[in-house]
Amino acid sequence: MKHSQKQLGFSLVELMITLTLGLVISGALIQIMLGNNMTERLNQAVASVQESGRFIITRMRNDLLMTGRYDILSPSLNRNVDVVVEAAVVQNNPVPLPGDFISDGTVGALEGASGANDTLVVSLQGSTDCRGYKLGYAANEEFYVVNQYFVSGTSLQCRGFDGRVLRGQQNAVGNDGNKAYTLLDDVYSFQVQYGVTAAIAAQDNSSIPVRFVTADSLAALRAGGAQVVAIRIAVLIRADSDVNIDPVPSFKLLDETAIQPDQQRLFKQFETTITLRNVKNFIRSRNI
Known part of the structure; x- marks a missing residue:
């Protein structure tokens, strides 16, 4: 009398199905992992650029808020020069232009050509x-400070001057070669x-800006x-970050022509008015 024997293990078809399902599941898991990694890198890039933007806007706002300040009665003010004349210079020229200083005629606000x-x-x-620097x-x-902000390469930098040195009233001391700080x-x-406010002929001392202009218009308006x-x-x-963004969007800063960065990276625009x-x-306070 013969006894039937049961087949043990998996058939070839079952093994192929199992392997196929395993590959599909593994592929899906890899895609999820890659997606999560990309999302994390993108979030880190967004956080990085947001932090940089908040920092520079706060820093520039704090620096520029005091533009045009001159307190002739301040006990801290160094009085080695005629402070009455100096007060008039600072208050009437809060934004110096090239040619304002006899010791360095290049120091002054400039409009970059063609969107520069x-x-x-x-x-x-x-x-x-x-x-x-002191x-x-x-x-x-306290003294007459002139601060210059500009971009060198891809670094926003500042350089400080003693206004009295620029006006030829005294020799430079401690300027450290006027080196820039990033x-x-x-x-x-x-x-x-x-x-800018209206011209004197308008008889308006409300101090409300009537329009916004670029640096190359300031000389005529100031006159x-x-x-x-x-x-x-x-x-x-x-x-x-090295996160690739494709396509890179274009950006329009103030009145400039829209620009599109030539790098496939994450960019963000920040603006403020001080x-x-x-x-x-x-x-x-002045009589017009």
């Missing part, structure tokens, strides 16, 4: 320049506009008695 980066220069009474003054002294890297574009009472800045920052309270108060 702008150069911003402001003057004020302060205890340090934008780099934190420029030879005592620890408790505020932020990965800056793709830096643009500036200036809010007519208009004054800068606000500064608008825009920066385009690249994220510190009201120059010290200049506005000066405009309101």
Whole structure:
């Protein structure tokens, strides 16, 4: 009498089905892992560029708020020069232009040609320049500060000057070669506009900006008695990440022609307008 034997194990068809399902599931898991990794990298890039943008906007706002400040009664003010004349210089020229200073005629606000980066220069009474330097003054002294902001390569930098040195009133002390201090890297574009009041002929001392213009318009407007009472800045920052963005969107900063970065990276635009309270108060107090 014969006994039937049961077949043990899997058939070839079953093995093939199992392997196929395993490959499908493994592929799906790999795609999920890759997607999660890309999402994490993208989130890190967004956080990075947001942090950079918040930092530079806050830093520039804090620096520029004091533009045009000159307190002739301040006990901390160094009085080695005629401070009455110096007060008039600072208050009437809160945004210096090239040619304003006899010792260095290149220092002044500039409009970048064809959408190139702008150069911003402001003057004020302060205890340090934008780099934190005292420029030879005592620890408790304030002086005529001129700060310059510009882009070198992809770095937004600042350089500080003693306004009295620029005016030829004294020799430079402690300027440290006027070396620049980097505020932020990965800056793709830096643009500036200036809010100006009406001309003197308008008999308007409300100190309200009637329009925003570029630096190349300031000389003619200043000659007519208009004054800068606000500064608008825009920066385009690249994220510190290798995340590829395709296609890269275009960006329009202030009145410039829209630009499209040539790198497939994450970029973000930041803008702010700073009201120059010290200049506005000066405009309101003067007789027109």
